[in-house]
Structures are given as structure tokens and as C-alpha cells.
Amino acid sequence: MQLIVTAISKDYGPVAAVRQVSFQINSGNIFALLGPNGAGKSSIIRMLVGMTRPDSGSILVSHQDQHYDHVPRRLLGYLPEDRGLYPDKSIEKNLLYLAQLHGLSKQQALKEMAHWLDVFELTDRRLEDLKQLSKGNQQKVQLIAAVLHQPALVILDEPFSGLDPINQEKVVTFLKALKARGMTVILSAHQMAMVEKLADHMLLMAQGKAILSGTLADIQQQAGPQRQIHISCAGPVTAEQLQQWLPELDIELLTANRFVLRLSAGQSVSATLKRLVNELELTQVEMQSADLHQLYLTAMAEHQRREQA
Amino acid sequence: MISRQSMIVAKWEFLRFFKWKQQLISYLLMMAVMAAVALWSYFTDESRKVYRIAVPAQFSISNTEQFQFQRPTIALDEQLAQLKDSESWHGVVTVSPATAAEPGVVLHTLAAKKWQQQLETELNNYFRQQYATELQLTPAQLTRLQQPLALEYVYLDEDFKGKDTPEKMIALGVLILLFIGLSTAFGQVLLSITGEKQQRVTEQLYAIVTPQQWMDGKVLGHSLSAMKAMVTSALVMLLVFIVVSVVVRDNGVNLSWVNWGVLAWLVPFALLGVLLSACFMGAIAASIDDPNTSGKGAVMMITWLPMLFTYLVIDSPTGTAMTILSWLPLTSFAAMPVKMAMVELPWWQPALSLLLLVAALWWMRRLAGRIFLRGMQMYGKEPGWGQIVGWALSNKSE
Secondary structure, eight states, X not given: OEEEEEEEEEEETTXXXXXXXXXXXXXXXXXXXXXXXXXXXXXXXXXXXTSSOOSEEEEEEEETTEEESSOOGGGEEEEOSSOOOOTTSBHHHHHHHHHHHTTOOHHHHHHHHHHHHHHTTOGGGTXXXXXXXXXXXXXXXXXXXXXXXXOSEEEEESTTTTOOHHHHHHHHHHHHHHHHTTOEEEEEESOHHHHHHHOSEEEEEETTEEEEEESHHHHHHHTOSOEEEEEEESSOOOXXXXXXXXXXXXXXXXXXXXXXXXXXXXOOHHHHHHHHXXXXXXXXXXXXXXXXXXXXXXXXXXXXXXHHO | OOXXXXXXXHHHHHHHSOOHHHHHHHHHHHHXXXXXXXXXXXXXXXXXXXXXXXXXXXXXXXXXXXXXXEOOOSOHHHHHHHHHHTOSOSEEEEEOOTTSSSOOEEEEOSSOOTHHHHHHHHHHHHHHHHHHHHTTOOHHHHHHHHSOOOOOOOOOOTTBOOSSOHHHHHHHHHHHHHHHHHHHHHHHHHHHHHHHHHTTOHHHXXXXXXXXXXXHHHHHHHXXXXXXXXXXXXXXXXXXXXXXXXXXXXXXXXXXXXXXXXXXXXXXHHHHHHHHHHHHHHHHHHTOSOXXXXXXXXXXXXXXXXXXXXXXXTTOTXXXXXXXXXXXXXXXXXXXXXXXXXXXXXXXXXXXXXXXXXXXXXXXXXXXXXXXXXXXXXXXXOOOHHHHHHHHXXXXXX
């Protein structure tokens, strides 16, 4: 399965939800759509699912030497942003119904269901009504519903939302299992730590536009050589003092004697440290690359600055 | 025509509302209520009691099963005192003297009771007899005087089967059954479609089935529920008929009056009518975002109008109104079977009406599918009537 999206745009009345966005996803990859609320992620997903059509641009899907201008339903597994199944029906009945709609026989559906219920530790609760489950467990059932029929492409809108950290890790494992089965996955998320662990490619969006795209390394490069210095000092220090000594830097005070300095392009590590040594007794200095979370925040701030300018 | 997915949706929808245990319990409760009403009316039936009525000595009124007329010799005041204290009598009848300013009969009782109406009838008959005697009328003359005019109707239109015929009862039964069926479908379609939208299942389903497949499944499932309700109600009606024939009237079950030819036509008309109405309800329900705030739900009741209009013209089955209703595809499912039950029609008329109904059903199902799709694409915004009409007139599907 290969998906090539070229310059798609979508307007809802006066609102430009998506503006000239392009990306490509190769078979068996995990692709993450990132961005704040209202960035256009769900609009892109709805176009991929076929609920809406792009006003301009194209979507090209290639699967087993066949080409389509949309994602065929039989190849698609979907977890919508607005979740919901039948609360007064059991897990088993819900999943069996959706699997049969996907074309699975009852035997196939029960076999696949047994596997995924086991993965999510829900086997013993399969006969319980959905409304009896916690929100997190309902989310797991919904995830199972999206993949029971082994689709070539799985689209998951916010798969981590509403889950506690332990269950978020389980979803990471689940997504890796999908990848191992050869499924292509598109997900949208806010949980950068999770995305960093999973995604082969990502697209960072803001106000309907693509800001950054590529692998994590590509994005780090596009965002500029941003570095972080984690510093510990002997005595206490305040944020005001640090701001006074280093007014041009992004500073985050972690504890009374520990803080982080974020340097962007053109800012020298040695010059910064020299200025600090005059004021403080440094006990530990550690250099780190910016993580996805930081890159995301920086890119968003940069985008806002540009838009305002 | 109907895809496998639609059949799966139809089965799911049918079984979703088919709770046989609750249904059985509701039937048992209904029977218990009917039994309680019957028992209550039996034990409170005043006509089975015997009432003692004091009348003046000159009254020659005869006793009946219900009333014993006694002629006490004591004074009226004492009679009334006894009526009040010991209930020696249930009533005391007095007659004003002929010389009184306003002559009349007076009934003294403790309070108003239902048996007093029967007593009034008895007293009326007695006084009529008295007046007849005074006028020197023979009993035969009096009977003739009391008989209403026997007006016989002769219909020259040979196709008209008659006014109060068994066929008319069938026609009325059909209208009642259609009303029951459409009421069932009304509740279920509204609950199922708006519920699914509110529970956010629709977006998930959209990724699996087309809006048309989804709507076809819904319409079929709920139409089956409606037909089930109609068949169950028909069986209950039949059961009541058998009980009344065998137990109450002590007759055998006689179904010779049933016109099986007309009944055979009823089935396709009823089925297509329910499907057409369910499509219309589905289209309206699909345009509702939140049933608590939308006023569109009431529009679904339009589907009851064909039965109402037909009922209003049921006594003029050959009239213009009935003719229009029996041809118009939106009303023919109710009107044509009624007309057929009451008037002999050539076979091509119901056949053509049925064909028009099929065409209307096809158009309505496509419209319902379109409205569901467009409504879903509006994400939480309810379409206006102008938009719905626009979608109805456009031919675009997905």
C-alpha cells in the first residue's frame, strides 16, 4: 500500500481547513499527523477516509498493482476522533457486527477477536456490555474494531487520547504489532513522546498548512540545530537572575539549582557557559538534542511569529 | 439490489429492538389488564342485581328481572324514611296529582346510580302503554308507532360491494394495522438513527459501508419490525375474534366472509407502504443532529396522514378524493387496499398503483441515502429545509 497526497486543500465556508498539503506514505510505515487543535489533521483524515473530497489536489492509493483516487473501504480500518459503538451491546456483539460488515465470516471474526482481546486483556470481559467498561477499555475495543479485518491501511485519529500512561504504552505495542503485520498506519496525536517512539514519518501542521515533515531526523534538521544544555549549580539560583545574565536565551528553571538553556542557531555554547561561570559555580553540564515535544513547540512558536509578521 | 452489508445492518437493527422476553411480558401484562377490566366490570355490573321499587298502589306495572315493584300501604314520608334508614327500597316512585301545576313522575333515591337509567326506560314504556290505552290504541298500533323507519339502500353501481360490509371491516383493520406498523417504525427509526449519530457510531460505519447500504439496512430492519408488529396485532385481533365467536356468542369460527383475494393484494401494498414510510422517516431522522433540540422529528408523523385521509373518505370509496388517494404513490398504500375491499376493481388498477409505489420507494430510498451522507458531512450542523430540498432534487449520490 502506498499513499501519495499531492497539494490537497479543503475549505469549509470561509474557513481554510487544509491548504496545499502534500505527503507520501510507504507500505508498512507509521505516519503521524501532528498539530494543535484545529490544525487540519482531522480534515485530512476525513478526506483520506472519503467522507469529504478535497477541493483541489489529489489522493493516489496504490495497492497490489491497483491504483485508486481514494482509499477503498475494504482496505481501510478507521478509528474516528468522535468515538462510539453500541453501549448496550456486549464487546463481542459490537465487534462481531463490525467484522461481519467488513466481510469476515463469523469464524474468522471470532478468531481475530480472540487474538486482539487477549492482547488488550479483555477476553474475560467480552460478554459485558460496552457501557460497563471504563473509557480506556472502550477505547481499546474501538481500536480492535478498526483492525479486526486486517486492513492494509489503518487510520487512527487520536488513538492515545483518554488513556492512562500504562494503556498508552499498550497502544504503542499494539501499533508496533500492526506494523509487524505489514499494515500501514496513519495516526494523529498530541502525545509527542509516543509519536517519537513510533512514527517513521511525521507531518507537523498549523492552521491547515504543513510546517515540517519527514523522519524525526529530518524534522530536527528542518527545525535548525537546536540544542539544550542541562546545568546544575552549587548554590540556588532564580529565573530572574538567569534571565538577567542571559537575556537572549530560552531558559527553564527545573529546581532551585538546576535549569535548562535552549540555544538556537548562531548562539555559542562556549560563550554562554563563559558568561555563566562568572556568576555561578557549575557542578554538572550536559548537552542534549531537542526532543519532538520541544521541536513541536518551537516550530509552532516560529509559525505564529511568521504569521503575525 | 440489496447488498450483503445492508442485510447485515437490517438483521442487526431488527434484532436490536426485538426483545422477545420484554414483548412476552408486555403481552401478558396487557392480557392481565384486560382480564382485570373484565372482572371489574362483571363485579360492578348493577344490571345483574334486583332492585325493589316502591310505586303508587294504582300502578299496574309488571315486575322485570331487574325490578320488583312493590306497593306499600304506608304514607310517603314513612316510605322515604325507610328508604333512608333501612334501605327497604332502592327507590320510591311518586306521581304528581293530575291537578298539579307541573304534573310528572318523581323518583326518590339515595344517590344517582346506573340502574336508574334502566328504571327510567321501564317507566317510559309503562307510561306509553298507559297513554296508548287512554288514546284507545291497540298494542299493534303502539308497536308500529315505536318502530323506526326501515330504510333500505339499493346501489346501482354493481362494483360497489355495500356500505357496512365485512370488507369495510377488513379495510378498517388494514388502516389500524398500518397505523400500528408505522408507529412502531416511527419510534425505532428516530431512536436508531439519531441515537447512532449521538453515540458517534456513524463515522465508524461510514468507513465500512456506503451511506446507501447503511440506510437500506436501517429501512429494511425497521420495516421488518413494523411488519412484525402488524402481524402480531393481526393475530391478536384474530384471537379476540375467535374468543368472541366461540366463548361469548357460542358460535363456531366462521371466516367465510373474508375476501382472500383482497387480502393477497394487501400484503404487497402494506409492505411497500411501510418501506416507503420508513425511507421518509429515515431521511428526516438523518437530517436531525440532536433530537432534543430539533423540531424535525414531528415531520415524521406525516406518514400517518395517508391512513387519516383514507379514513375520512372511507364511506365514499368511488369518490374523487379516494380515487386520487389510491393513485398517489405517497398515499396509495393505505387507500388502494381500502378501495379494493369496498369496490370491485379491474386487476390493472392495483397493479399500476403498486408499480407507481415501487418507483416512489426507489426514489425515496435514494433520497434518504443522500440526506444521510450530506447530513454527516456537515459535522454537527443541522441542515435547513432548503438544503434538504436541494439534495432531494439533485441526483448526486456519493
